[in-house]
Amino acid sequence: MSAVPPSAASSTSPAPPAASLSRPIIAGVVTALVGFTSTFAVVLTGLRAVGATPGQAASGLLAVTLAAGLGCIVMAWRYRMPITIAWSTPGVALLAATGAVEGGWSAAVGGFLVAAVLILLTALFPPIGALIARIPPSIAQAMLAGVLLPLCVAPFGGLVANPWGVAPVIIVWLVFSRLLPRWAVPLAFVAAIVVVAIELARTGVGTDAAALLPRLEFTAPTFTIGAVIGIGLPLFVVTMASQNVPGVAVMRSFGYEIPWRPAMLVTGLGTAAAATAGGHAVNLGAISAAIAAGPDSHPDPKRRWVAGVSAGGSYLVLGALSAAFAALVLLAPVGVIPAVAGLALFGAFGSAIQQAIDDPGERVPAVVTFLVAASGIAIFGVSAAFWALAAGLIVRAVLHVGRR
Template identity: 40%
Template structure:
């Protein structure tokens, strides 16, 4: 099978790192969102089952078909919106599920109509690259901020990465991950008590539809998912040089969300952070073989969804500093490439820089994250500077 011929240690490691980063960095927010609607332990497990099943299928299958790294994740800002709105509004789990399904329908319409892709086609590559760099730079910064609480671990990982980049650049990230895991285990920082054997059991919740839930839950969830997740997700795809059927992929995430919503899948979307890990040169020097990293990532998500508490506990057992550091180091090449592409053309340089800085700032206005406002600020700057001027040949 071609997949096994194309698979390499570096791409498999990239898939694992993507899961480690994507899961452990935001799983607590998903738990909070579920609890905001009164979920018990069984319902929370069902949420994880539905989300991981959706992410796994939407990542692995399209990647195998397209031979390109398609990366799908849950909507982290969407979970934050739900956690806040759920507590404030006193919504039931049934009303929440109804809102998830209404949001899914809006995502399907945005994808099937081609409206979202047409909007993305009008964004210059410099702005898209700056957007991606701004989103990823946060993780690069966190890698070094982690040194405040785990200085020996972070310094060890940095030195291992730098030596690996010099002597065996293709395996620098796997080597760094291996060394850090050995360090954590040998120093008793691996929380083995978090690991327990249990199978996930889906729990069906009948949806309840209401105007209040649509306005307070579904609409904000749709806006932040499209603006703060799908937008940088497409930027990551294009910055990596891939040509994917964006509209069909967005439609797919909406359809899968619609099917799995009664079990807790609140919103699935194209990924930016984990996509950058699997689409970068660290995953594989040959762009045509990086799809294997996405397939591995999808398979691991499926395993987490099916095995439940065992794999979930295993991932959570790693120190937070290890997750932050390995994410930042794995993304260094992509951050540098994004900045280079953003600042290469002097006509777009200032607009791209504004996009980068606004995105990096993390500003939230009207409940919408900085990724959206970065594009807005960059587009305004580009319009002011370029409108009416003759195009450069």
């Protein structure tokens, strides 16, 4: 059975071999660059929030980058589709909102492994995926929006705390949001690098060269109720609802049918492999998928799979630079990196808010879910994300009782 979608069978005019390869290769490189530089700061922020040391956070960034790169190569090569794998940005935003849990970093790693097992079970037992699909999108997106809110307000808090450092980052982001929207966040990160360089030149602070070498730091997981329910379960839900399901929809819009079970197996195994090195979760690409799978990658859909392989190779190269990026974050002046992270999440926050309140009949449960998630409350050591999901579902059930 051919893995090429029916729409890919349409005839296209032949292109020179060099052009046939260069376009999807470049598209894959752009996919990885935009994906990595836009949100790596969010990854480091989330991992540090749940107890990782700087070295463990750098290890986690390296682990999920390698898992995403290898996943891209395996899926694109095997199925001849421009399938991209990425780390779970909403998932790591969830970690940033959750904060430290009972048991510390090792318990957080245990939560990552629980999420990995649930993803694998989704591949092996389709009813689990169907159960996730039954969570109303308004509730799932409201939970995500509440989780993202504290990160999204960081640029404005940073602007007050450090105007000379944060203002250039925001200005660059705003200008290029108008001129080159896809590159607005990466270029804001470039502005942050310039700010850091100026600060280092002024203060003379440096870093040990050994800290720039990528390395994995493994942690033995422990399992606590707070981490399993407060990290593992919400991480699984938000990764499925905000990444995997939209990722399938994006690929379908370009005429590709994602092989669901293999995709969940690859992302589940990738998450499990990365977990003990500090990686939180990998999943199907959603926003980044459009770069590799769209017509700009190649006019012929049958040749766009090269972009998936190229994206995977680019992620592996970026993984080698992950320690240097992590060191840059540590050297940055106050507010600068949180500003970049917050700007990177504006689009996801806006989309989540829109989907949460789009249906007037679901608005009250969605608002309750959003507010509980944004409150940051933790009860019995379980994070706000879980209680937000529970509160939203309970309110929805009460309001909808007796209705058809």
